[in-house]
Amino acid sequence: MSDIEFGNNSIRERLYNNAFELKIAPSLQCLIDRIIFLITDSNSSINDIYKVLNQDPGLSARILSIANSAYYNRGYPLYDLHQALVNIGLEEAKNIILCLILMDGIKGRLKFKDLFRFWRHSVFVATSAKILxxxxxxxxPQLAYMGALLHDIGRIVFYSEIIDYEVLIKDLTTTHKKERFMAEKELFGIDHQEIGYIIAKKWGLPEGITSIIKNHHNSENGKGKTLLKIIRMSDMFFYCRETNGDPEKLILINEEENINLELKKNMEVLNIITYAK
Incomplete structure (x- = not known):
């Protein structure tokens, strides 16, 4: 990779082009609208999800791998997708399916330390947003979880394209007290919200989700301002546990143990999601 000339058009174009190249499997792309509808539909059932997943052998196999993991196994091996979904539970299955879709797009692009950092942050914010x-x-709540899990998807491109991305950003965010998206703008001419928006549009994500990805650092922008605020507060809580009088943060402080338990479970399952075929 050539040296970066910060703020110039070259690096901006490279990031932009990389975002357009971020793909998910064609089979998933065909199903994504239906899957996302079922994930966010409070009336969807195990049977509804089973019928869609059954059309994708790869996704079904990964669900079975997770259902047979230590966290979900009931003491006997599972070979049936429907029973696997029943054992996992409807809401938990929805979350896992969303994680699998996201992982399909980023798998193999990031070093494990960057993947771990990205995943830990995304799951923490998603769990917090769902609770709020x-x-x-x-x-x-499911829409909040989905939007929060995907809110920083644009960072994937920075991790894969910029050597020492976190090191470069840290100087501006810690020493100069700038928010990450402002530091990205200054260094690279584009931020992870804009890059994430490109990915979201390419993947055909719903407008409500694309708005979250594009505007999550400013809850005054975009549609669904209440949802944006929930995700913004959850994102802030990841970095700072002080309430500062915010009722949302007080709720999250009281739920912090549950958030951390959910985070631990998701991080333990990360290897299955990453490497299961």
Whole structure:
């Protein structure tokens, strides 16, 4: 990789082009609209999800691998997809399927340390956002989880394209107290919100999700401002546990043990999601 001339058009174009090249499997692309509808539909059932997953052998195999893992196994091997979904549970299955779709797009692009960092942050924020949506009754909890899990998808391109991305960003975010997206703009001419928006549009994600990805650092922009605020507060809570008088942060502090338990489970399952065929 050639040396980076910070802020110039060359690196911006390279990041832009990389975002367009980020693909998911064609079989998943054909099913993604239906899968996302079922994930966010509170009336969807195990049978509905089974019928869609059964059309993709690769995705079905990974669900079976996870169902047979230590966290979900009931003491006997599972070979049937429907029973695997029953054992995992409807809401948990929805979360796992979303994670599998995301992982399909990023697998093999990142070093494990970057993948671990990205995954840990995304799952923490997603779990926090889902809890806030459940507690405040303002938004669909599954939509909050989905939007939060995908909110930083643009970072994938920076990790894969920029050597020492975190090191370069850290100087501006810690020493000069700039937010990450502002530091990215200054260094590379584009930020992870813009890059993420390109990916979201290419993958055909719903407008509500693309708006979150494009605007999550400014809850005053985009549609669904309440949902944006929930994700923004969850994102901030990852970095700072002080409430500063925010009722949302107080809720999350009271739920921190549950958030960390869910995070631990997801990080343990990371290897299965990453390497299962």
């Amino acid at each position: 949506a459940e507690k405040t009754l303002d938004e669909n």
